[in-house]
Amino acid sequence: MSRFIIIREDLVQDPLTIVTDGLLIGRLQLCELVLNHPAVSRAQAGIKWVDDVYYLFSLRPGNPPKLNGRALEETEALAPGDIIEVGPFRLEVDREDGALQLKVSLQIGVVLGEHDSDVPNLRTTKLLPEAPTEGKKAAKPRAAPLPGNKALDFFWDKRIREAGKMVRPSPLFPKSQRRSGKAQFSWTPTSDLARRWPVSFFIWGAVIVGALSVSAAYWYANAYAPAPVSRSHAVANMEMNPPIAVKANADSCTNCHSLTSSTETKCASCHNTEAFVATIIKPHVAAGIGCVSCHAEHQGSEFNPAHTALVTCTACHNDANQSTYNGRRVSTPHQGTFGYPVVNEKWTWPGLDDGDWALKKIAIARLPTDSDEQWRSKQFHSLHVQRVRSGPGMRGNLQGELSCSSCHQSFNPIDRTTPRTTCGECHNGRIEQGSNRVLIAKDKPNCTSCHVQHVRDIRTWNPSLFAQSGKGK
Numbered sequence: 001m002s003r004f005i006i007i008r009e010d011l012v013q014d015p016l017t018i019v020t021d022g023l024l025i026g027r028l029q030l031c032e033l034v035l036n037h038p039a040v041s042r043a044q045a046g047i048k049w050v051d052d053v054y055y056l057f058s059l060r061p062g063n064p065p066k067l068n069g070r071a072l073e074e075t076e077a078l079a080p081g082d083i084i085e086v087g088p089f090r091l092e093v094d095r096e097d098g099a100l101q102l103k104v105s106l107q108i109g110v111v112l113g114e115h116d117s118d119v120p121n122l123r124t125t126k127l128l129p130e131a132p133t134e135g136k137k138a139a140k141p142r143a144a145p146l147p148g149n150k151a152l153d154f155f156w157d158k159r160i161r162e163a164g165k166m167v168r169p170s171p172l173f174p175k176s177q178r179r180s181g182k183a184q185f186s187w188t189p190t191s192d193l194a195r196r197w198p199v200s201f202f203i204w205g206a207v208i209v210g211a212l213s214v215s216a217a218y219w220y221a222n223a224y225a226p227a228p229v230s231r232s233h234a235v236a237n238m239e240m241n242p243p244i245a246v247k248a249n250a251d252s253c254t255n256c257h258s259l260t261s262s263t264e265t266k267c268a269s270c271h272n273t274e275a276f277v278a279t280i281i282k283p284h285v286a287a288g289i290g291c292v293s294c295h296a297e298h299q300g301s302e303f304n305p306a307h308t309a310l311v312t313c314t315a316c317h318n319d320a321n322q323s324t325y326n327g328r329r330v331s332t333p334h335q336g337t338f339g340y341p342v343v344n345e346k347w348t349w350p351g352l353d354d355g356d357w358a359l360k361k362i363a364i365a366r367l368p369t370d371s372d373e374q375w376r377s378k379q380f381h382s383l384h385v386q387r388v389r390s391g392p393g394m395r396g397n398l399q400g401e402l403s404c405s406s407c408h409q410s411f412n413p414i415d416r417t418t419p420r421t422t423c424g425e426c427h428n429g430r431i432e433q434g435s436n437r438v439l440i441a442k443d444k445p446n447c448t449s450c451h452v453q454h455v456r457d458i459r460t461w462n463p464s465l466f467a468q469s470g471k472g473k
C-alpha cells in the first residue's frame, strides 16, 4: 500500500493522507482525488506506486493529464517538483517519507491551452532555479517509464469500473447539471431538489380510483336511483310477442338517461318496432305532453308504466287541475259523461284524420260528395257495424256482431236516443288480458279506447270484442 498526502489548496482543507494501492483522479465522487469540473473526465488519471517509484497514468487517451506542460502519452514516473495539470487543476508533486504529496490548486481564470508551456518553459529557459536537489528525497534521477503492462491495465480498468458503478444516484434527482466554477456558490432558489413521487404511487392511485369508480357505477347507480325501475325495464328478456321494444333494458340506466339525448328520445328510440311505434297525438305534442307525463318510472318493480298511464287521463283532464301546459288549460271532458259528447243536442265526434283512418285498413273511402258530418258518420258506423261483437246486454245479428238494431230501436225517424246510451257497454272498464286483473272499474270510462294514444300499436284494448280475430282485419 502506498501513501498519498493531498493538500487541497483549492478547497482550503486540512491535508489528508490516503493509503491506497492506486490513486484515481477524476470527476467521479468515488475517485480518491475528486476534481469537480466539467473539463475533468470521470476518471482521467491515476497514480500508482511500482518498485518505490510513483507513476502517473493517463486513463483517458482523449483527455490526457499534462505533466510539466506536456500531454501525457501513457505513463510517466513522477519526480518532486513535477506539475500535473488536470483540467483547470494544478497538482504540485513532492515526496515525503516515502509518501507522494500532491498540492492541488485551481487555476482560476486560466483559459485552457493558454498556459500550455508555462511552467516547463520557465524551467527549461532556466529562469527558475533547478528543483532543489540537496537533502530532498527527490534527489533520485527520474525513473524510466514503465513498459506496457497488461496487469496494470487490468488494475486501472477495475478501479474505474468500481468507481463508476458505485456512484449512488442522488436521492434528490436534480433536473439540471451540477454547476461549476464560481457559479456553484451563488445561491438561487430551486425546486429540483424535491424528492420525486415514486411512479408506483401514481399507478396504484390510478388503479384504486379506477376500481372505485367502476364499482360505484355498478352498485351505487342503483342506490342512487330514486327507486327500482319497473319489472318490464329490469328484466333481461322480452315477454311480449310481437315485441314492442327493440331490445330488453336489463336494468341499464344509460338506456334512459344519457348526456346526449333526452329521456323521451331514448324511450321512443327503443320503443320502435313493427308492432309498436311510440307516437303521441297532435294535441298532446302541441301541449308539451310527453312519455313521462303519462308513464312514470322508479315506482318500484311492481309498478306497470302502461297500466298506470290509463288513469293519468282523468287525473290531468280535470276541472280541478289549475296547471297550464304550453299555455293550454284542461277541463273535465264531455261534461263529466263518459264518451258520448253531445253539444247542443248534436253528436260531436271529430272523426279520424286521413293517416289514422288509413291505419284502420277499412275499405271505405270518403266520397267527394260526403260532407264532413257524413264522412264522420261513415267512419263511426264502419268502425262498429259488423266489425265488433255486440256487447253483453245488446242485441246483435246472427253472427253476434253489432247490427243497425243493436243501437237504433227505430229508423224512421232515426232513433238517436238509444245509441247514445250504448257506448258504455264496450268503452267502459278494462281488465288486463291474461291475468283478468281489473285495470279500470266497470263503471269508469276507458279513455284510450276512444282516444287511442298510440295509433301505431297493433294490440287493441280488448281483442275479444272484434268479430274477426285481430284489429283491422
Ligand code: HEC
Residues within 6 Å of the ligand: 232, 233, 237, 238, 239, 240, 241, 243, 244, 245, 246, 247, 248, 249, 255, 256, 263, 264, 266, 267, 268, 270, 271, 291, 292, 295, 297, 304, 305, 306, 307
Ligand atoms: C332499452 C329499451 C327500452 C327503453 C329505453 C325504454 N323501454 Fe319501455 N320497455 C322495454 C321493454 C323490453 C319492455 C317490456 C317488453 C316485453 O316485456 O316484451 C318495455 C315495456 C314498457 C311499457 C309497457 C309495460 C308493460 O309491462 O305493459 C311501457 C309503458 C314502457 N316500456 C314505457 C317506456 C318509457 C316511458 C320509456 C322512457 C322513459 C321506456 N319505456 C324506455 C324497453 C325499453
Ligand code: HEC
Residues within 6 Å of the ligand: 221, 222, 224, 225, 226, 229, 233, 249, 251, 252, 253, 254, 255, 256, 257, 263, 292, 295, 296, 297, 298
Ligand atoms: C325506463 C327508463 C328508465 C330507466 C331504465 C332508468 N330511469 Fe331514472 N328516470 C326515468 C324517468 C322517466 C324519470 C323521471 C324523469 C322526469 O321526471 O323528468 C327518471 C328519473 C331519475 C332520477 C331523478 C329523480 C328525480 O326525482 O328527479 C334519477 C336520479 C334517476 N332516474 C336515476 C336512475 C338510475 C341510477 C337508473 C339505473 C339504475 C335509472 N334511473 C334507470 C326513467 C328511467
Ligand code: HEC
Residues within 6 Å of the ligand: 244, 264, 267, 268, 271, 276, 278, 279, 280, 284, 289, 290, 291, 292, 293, 294, 295, 306, 307, 309, 310, 448, 449, 452, 453, 454, 457, 459, 461
Ligand atoms: C297521454 C298519455 C301517454 C303518452 C304521452 C304516452 N303514452 Fe304510452 N301509453 C299510454 C297508455 C294509456 C297506454 C296503455 C295502452 C293503451 O290503452 O293505449 C300506453 C302504452 C304504452 C306502451 C305499451 C304498449 C303495449 O302494447 O303494451 C308503451 C311501450 C308506451 N306506451 C310507450 C310510450 C312512449 C315511449 C311514449 C313517449 C314517446 C309514450 N308511451 C307516450 C299513454 C301515453
Ligand code: HEC
Residues within 6 Å of the ligand: 283, 284, 287, 289, 293, 294, 309, 310, 312, 313, 314, 316, 317, 325, 328, 329, 330, 447, 448, 451, 453
Ligand atoms: C299531464 C296532463 C295530461 C294528461 C296526463 C293527459 N292529457 Fe290529454 N291533454 C292535455 C292537454 C294540456 C291537452 C291540450 C288541451 C287543449 O289543447 O285545449 C290535451 C288534449 C287531449 C285531447 C284532445 C282534446 C281536443 O280538444 O281535441 C284528448 C282527446 C286527450 N287529451 C286525451 C287524453 C287521454 C285519453 C289521456 C290519458 C291516456 C290524456 N289525455 C292524458 C293534458 C293531459
Ligand code: HEC
Residues within 6 Å of the ligand: 313, 314, 317, 331, 332, 333, 334, 335, 338, 339, 340, 341, 348, 349, 350, 423, 424, 427, 428, 445, 446, 447, 448, 449, 450, 451
Ligand atoms: C266512448 C268513447 C269515449 C270515451 C270512453 C271517452 N271519450 Fe273523450 N271524447 C269522445 C268523443 C266522441 C269526443 C268528442 C269529440 C271531441 O271533441 O274530440 C270526446 C272529447 C274529449 C275531449 C275534448 C273535448 C272536451 O270536452 O274537453 C277530451 C279532453 C276527452 N274527450 C277526454 C277524455 C277522457 C280523459 C276520457 C276518459 C275519462 C274520455 N275522453 C273518454 C269519446 C270518448
Ligand code: HEC
Residues within 6 Å of the ligand: 342, 346, 347, 377, 381, 384, 385, 402, 403, 404, 405, 406, 407, 408, 414, 416, 419, 420, 422
Ligand atoms: C254502435 C251503435 C250504432 C250502430 C251499431 C249503428 N249506429 Fe247509427 N248511429 C249511432 C250514433 C251514436 C248516431 C248519432 C246519434 C246522435 O246524433 O246523437 C247514429 C246515427 C245514425 C244515423 C243518423 C245520421 C247521423 O250520422 O247522425 C243514421 C241514418 C244511422 N245512424 C244509421 C245506422 C244504420 C243503417 C246502421 C246499421 C248499418 C247503424 N246506424 C248502426 C250509433 C250506431
Ligand code: HEC
Residues within 6 Å of the ligand: 339, 340, 352, 360, 383, 384, 388, 389, 390, 391, 402, 419, 420, 421, 422, 423, 424, 425, 426, 427, 449, 450, 451, 452, 460, 465, 466, 471, 472
Ligand atoms: C259493442 C261494443 C261497442 C259499442 C257499443 C261502442 N263501441 Fe266504439 N268501438 C268498439 C271497438 C271494438 C272499437 C275499436 C275499433 C278499432 O279499433 O278498429 C271501437 C272504436 C271506437 C272509436 C274509434 C277509436 C279509434 O280507434 O280511434 C270511437 C271514437 C268509438 N268507438 C266511440 C264509440 C261511441 C261514442 C260509442 C257509443 C255511441 C261506441 N263507440 C259504442 C266497440 C264498441
